[in-house]
Amino acid sequence: MDEIAQLRQTYFQECDEVLSEFEAHLMALDEGRGNAETLRAAFRAIHSIKGGASAFGYRRLVNFAHALETLLDKLRNGSATLTADTISLLLRAADIVADLVRAAQSGGELIEKHEGAVLDALVLRADAGALAVAPDAAPTVASVNLTPAPAGKYHYRIAFNPRSDLFQRGIEPQLMIAELRQTGSLAVTADAGAVPTIEAFDPKRNYLSWAFELETATPSETVAETLSFVADDDELAILNLDRAVGNGVPQNPATEATKATEDSNGDTAAGSARPSADIAPRPLAGSGDDALGIAPVVSSIRVDLHKLDTLVNLVGELVISQAMLNEQLSLVPTDKFPGLIRGVQELSQHARNLQESVMSMRAQPVKLVFARLPRLVREVAAETGKRIRLLMIGEDTEIDKTVIEHLHDPLTHMIRNAIDHGIETPEERATMGKPPEGLIRVSASHIGGKIVIQLADDGRGINRQKVLARAIEKGIVTRDQQLNDEQIDNLIFAPGLSTATTVSNISGRGVGMDIVRRNIQRLGGRITIRSTPGIESIFYLSLPLTLAVLDGMVVRVGGETYVVPLSNMVETLRPQPGQVRTLVGGGDVLSLRGEYVPMVYLHRKFAVSQANTDISKALVMLVETDASMRIGLVVDEIVGQQQVVIKSLESNYDAIHGIGGATILGNGRVALIVDVSMLLTGGISPDSPLVSNAA
Amino acid sequence: MAQAQTSFDPMRIVDNGGDAQDKALSRQVVCFRVGAESYGVDIRLVREIRAWSPTTNLPNTPDYVRGVINIRGSIVPILDVRARFGQGQTEANKAHVVIVVAIGARLVGLLVDAVSDIVAVNESEVKAVPDVSGAAAHECLEGIVTINEQMVALVAAERIALPVALN
Numbered sequence: 001m002d003e004i005a006q007l008r009q010t011y012f013q014e015c016d017e018v019l020s021e022f023e024a025h026l027m028a029l030d031e032g033r034g035n036a037e038t039l040r041a042a043f044r045a046i047h048s049i050k051g052g053a054s055a056f057g058y059r060r061l062v063n064f065a066h067a068l069e070t071l072l073d074k075l076r077n078g079s080a081t082l083t084a085d086t087i088s089l090l091l092r093a094a095d096i097v098a099d100l101v102r103a104a105q106s107g108g109e110l111i112e113k114h115e116g117a118v119l120d121a122l123v124l125r126a127d128a129g130a131l132a133v134a135p136d137a138a139p140t141v142a143s144v145n146l147t148p149a150p151a152g153k154y155h156y157r158i159a160f161n162p163r164s165d166l167f168q169r170g171i172e173p174q175l176m177i178a179e180l181r182q183t184g185s186l187a188v189t190a191d192a193g194a195v196p197t198i199e200a201f202d203p204k205r206n207y208l209s210w211a212f213e214l215e216t217a218t219p220s221e222t223v224a225e226t227l228s229f230v231a232d233d234d235e236l237a238i239l240n241l242d243r244a245v246g247n248g249v250p251q252n253p254a255t256e257a258t259k260a261t262e263d264s265n266g267d268t269a270a271g272s273a274r275p276s277a278d279i280a281p282r283p284l285a286g287s288g289d290d291a292l293g294i295a296p297v298v299s300s301i302r303v304d305l306h307k308l309d310t311l312v313n314l315v316g317e318l319v320i321s322q323a324m325l326n327e328q329l330s331l332v333p334t335d336k337f338p339g340l341i342r343g344v345q346e347l348s349q350h351a352r353n354l355q356e357s358v359m360s361m362r363a364q365p366v367k368l369v370f371a372r373l374p375r376l377v378r379e380v381a382a383e384t385g386k387r388i389r390l391l392m393i394g395e396d397t398e399i400d401k402t403v404i405e406h407l408h409d410p411l412t413h414m415i416r417n418a419i420d421h422g423i424e425t426p427e428e429r430a431t432m433g434k435p436p437e438g439l440i441r442v443s444a445s446h447i448g449g450k451i452v453i454q455l456a457d458d459g460r461g462i463n464r465q466k467v468l469a470r471a472i473e474k475g476i477v478t479r480d481q482q483l484n485d486e487q488i489d490n491l492i493f494a495p496g497l498s499t500a501t502t503v504s505n506i507s508g509r510g511v512g513m514d515i516v517r518r519n520i521q522r523l524g525g526r527i528t529i530r531s532t533p534g535i536e537s538i539f540y541l542s543l544p545l546t547l548a549v550l551d552g553m554v555v556r557v558g559g560e561t562y563v564v565p566l567s568n569m570v571e572t573l574r575p576q577p578g579q580v581r582t583l584v585g586g587g588d589v590l591s592l593r594g595e596y597v598p599m600v601y602l603h604r605k606f607a608v609s610q611a612n613t614d615i616s617k618a619l620v621m622l623v624e625t626d627a628s629m630r631i632g633l634v635v636d637e638i639v640g641q642q643q644v645v646i647k648s649l650e651s652n653y654d655a656i657h658g659i660g661g662a663t664i665l666g667n668g669r670v671a672l673i674v675d676v677s678m679l680l681t682g683g684i685s686p687d688s689p690l691v692s693n694a695a
Numbered sequence: 696m697a698q699a700q701t702s703f704d705p706m707r708i709v710d711n712g713g714d715a716q717d718k719a720l721s722r723q724v725v726c727f728r729v730g731a732e733s734y735g736v737d738i739r740l741v742r743e744i745r746a747w748s749p750t751t752n753l754p755n756t757p758d759y760v761r762g763v764i765n766i767r768g769s770i771v772p773i774l775d776v777r778a779r780f781g782q783g784q785t786e787a788n789k790a791h792v793v794i795v796v797a798i799g800a801r802l803v804g805l806l807v808d809a810v811s812d813i814v815a816v817n818e819s820e821v822k823a824v825p826d827v828s829g830a831a832a833h834e835c836l837e838g839i840v841t842i843n844e845q846m847v848a849l850v851a852a853e854r855i856a857l858p859v860a861l862n
Binding site for chain 1: 749750751752753754755756760762763764765767768769770771772800801802803
């Protein structure tokens with residue numbers, strides 16, 4: 001990849017981050033948590049996008065971002081008022097920016113009028129800004145002082161001492177001067193003292209430096225931003241003369257190169273001429289108030305995800321080799337080579353640590369998904385006329401990046417469902433003695449090597465009669481099946497079941513929850529719901545910390561070795577005579593504590609020869625599918641429990657029904673990982689007539 | 696066969712190919728045997744030649760899919776060329792050879808009896824496959840050449856692995 005393409009890629013990555021920050025800032029303002037700094041941060045976000053866009057020549061994006069920036073600027077300096085309406089407009093504008101960014105990224109072209117309406121509205125709002133009087137009803141963010149500095153003039157002395165490669169970096173000082181001149185009255189002094197004689201003069205080098213005296217109404221950080229596109233911060237020093245003479249104008253000094261250490265609240269706004277660096281996420285917290293809970297900046301580098309994945313794979317190999325070594329070592333008499341054994345044990349410790357570190361590199365805070373939820377809640381609440389309060393807990397919990405990426409859709413669906421089906425209208429709630437505002441609580445935490453995400457709403461809960469009636473009607477369960485409350489609740493994950501009486505925009509097509517479940521399963525996770533009618537519903541999502549390794553039970557069937565994910569296992573047992581019954585039609589069931597569990601013979605399912613066919617000698621593993629359905633999996637023998645590295649079968653072959661992947665065992669042989677949830681569905685021949693009813 | 700295995704060095708062969716005068720018209724072919732028949736596969740597709748090692752069976756797959764093996768951390772399927780040509784499964788032992796070929800982004804191992812030689816084939820010498828309808832191998836061949844008075848059928852690796860390559 002050439003350098004420009006790489007810069008461009010970085011830019012788009014950062015656009016995503018910056019946009020989600022931007023939305024987070026807007027939501028904070030909307031909820032009254034914001035302050036002037038929040039608004040400034042929002043401004044900076046759009047400003048960075050604009051800056052990069054103009055560097056890469058995305059005209060449409062620049063134009064739109066400019067209009068948005070103008071409005072934000074007016075809001076920031078107090079000449080426009082922030083109302084709930086304005087925030088809605090800004091949110092819509094954020095969507096348009098996202099569309100334009102995507103279009104720029106894909107090289108596609110949006111329809112001509114795509115941003116038209118919002119653009120007009122932005123311009124209109126910005127123009128009308130000063131005149132706009134917030135109606136009493138509209139919740140303004142008036143409590144926040146949006147104008148940190150009193151109106152008036154600031155005086156700055158700016159020293160610009162560019163390095164000699166100024167021109168090579170594509171910077172034209174004249175443009176910079178012109179831009180400064182627009183902000184106020186400017187006196188420029190150029191220092192030509194360093195210009196050599198004509199013999200020594202290199203036209204490619206810069207020998208000049210400048211001193212500017214600027215009188216302007218613009219706060220220093222804006223000035224710094226103007227300059228940040230052209231100059232690295234080591235080349236620039238901005239001195240606020242007002243403060244220097246001690247009139248105490250509050251300021252947020254940007255790049256006082258000489259005074260940087262003095263100002264603990266300094267906002268390092270000045271970037272460099274390179275657009276990639278310029279739009280890097282900046283510290284958002286101003287003067288110590290961390291309204292958004294954004295953690296202080298930790299120095300970091302950007303690494304291509306592919307490189308990281310390669311590293312993860314390599315470490316996976318290392319762990320497998322380690323396992324092989326350990327297996328070989330067990331053949332060596334312990335007393336003969338104590339040094340060797342100690343060495344290998346140490347190696348194995350290091351390998352495990354290395355693996356953990358590498359895995360943690362892929363981990364990211366769930367905040368990345370959670371940040372989008374407030375906006376979603378706001379929109380769905382508006383669509384349904386309900387009042388919702390959203391509470392988020394444990395946003396810093398870290399999960400594998402891939403899991404995070406795939407978490408957004410299921411969460412969106414579940415929240416829509418919770419608001420649409422779960423939470424009652426304010427009137428209904430009033431009659432039930434509940435507060436008019438519904439509560440949705442989303443929390444994430446690490447529990448026992450898993451990530452558990454809970455999504456609770458204090459709505460009406462699941463109407464079990466309705467769900468059951470519907471499930472019977474749809475043929476998902478039979479009338480005479482005895483189901484407990486929990487099983488009935490979990491029927492909502494069955495395909496084709498929706499209890500909403502009307503199909504709405506939001507949910508109710510009956511395709512939602514089964515897809516949610518499928519998505520979660522695909523990530524190796526599980527989802528269940530627990531509901532108390534009239535009080536609440538809680539979804540429990542449990543997800544693996546990583547997709548790369550899995551705790552498995554290694555089992556033998558005939559000459560083949562399989563791995564059954566430990567997360568699916570409930571118990572193992574040797575069936576007693578009479579415990580296994582054959583139903584008419586050929587399927588076997590296991591009678592277990594009054595329940596009948598369908599049995600799947602792995603050797604039949606996978607056509608393994610030389611397997612044990614005598615059921616009295618077989619071992620039954622009671623496993624639970626992701627649909628909370630229990631199966632008795634019949635195998636020959638359990639070899640042991642082991643952590644295995646998951647390998648894709650699909651990279652060189654196709655997906656095989658009932659196989660979730662493969663792994664390499666300590667002896668170097670490949671073992672297939674059984675996908676328990678798929679054993680009962682479809683496949684070659686169902687082993688049990690219960691299949692069609694119970695799946 | 697054993698000599699062919701040990702003396703096989705793709706780098707050396709490719710270098711020679713670069714010296715050939717009419718590079719565009721000739722290509723290097725890895726010749727292998729299945730039963731009494733000789734076949735050839737374009738060397739540019741060949742990634743590795745290795746001795747047979749036991750595979751892990753894949754359930755519910757056609758008989759010519761012999762299972763998967765671990766090649767330096769990749770799970771690679773092994774296709775039995777004899778079974779693919781409808782001549783029954785190979786009774787594989789350590790003397791048998793697996794030619795690992797790249798088909799698109801995928802790696803597939805072809806189980807054959809032995810690798811015999813690497814020869815340069817002139818494009819003009821390649822004859823069309825006679826239309827012997829009903830021959831199971833027919834669909835997998837792209838041409839026939841005569842090398843040292845012996846007929847060598849050039850296989851189209853991607854067609855041998857068609858069920859794999861399709862996806």
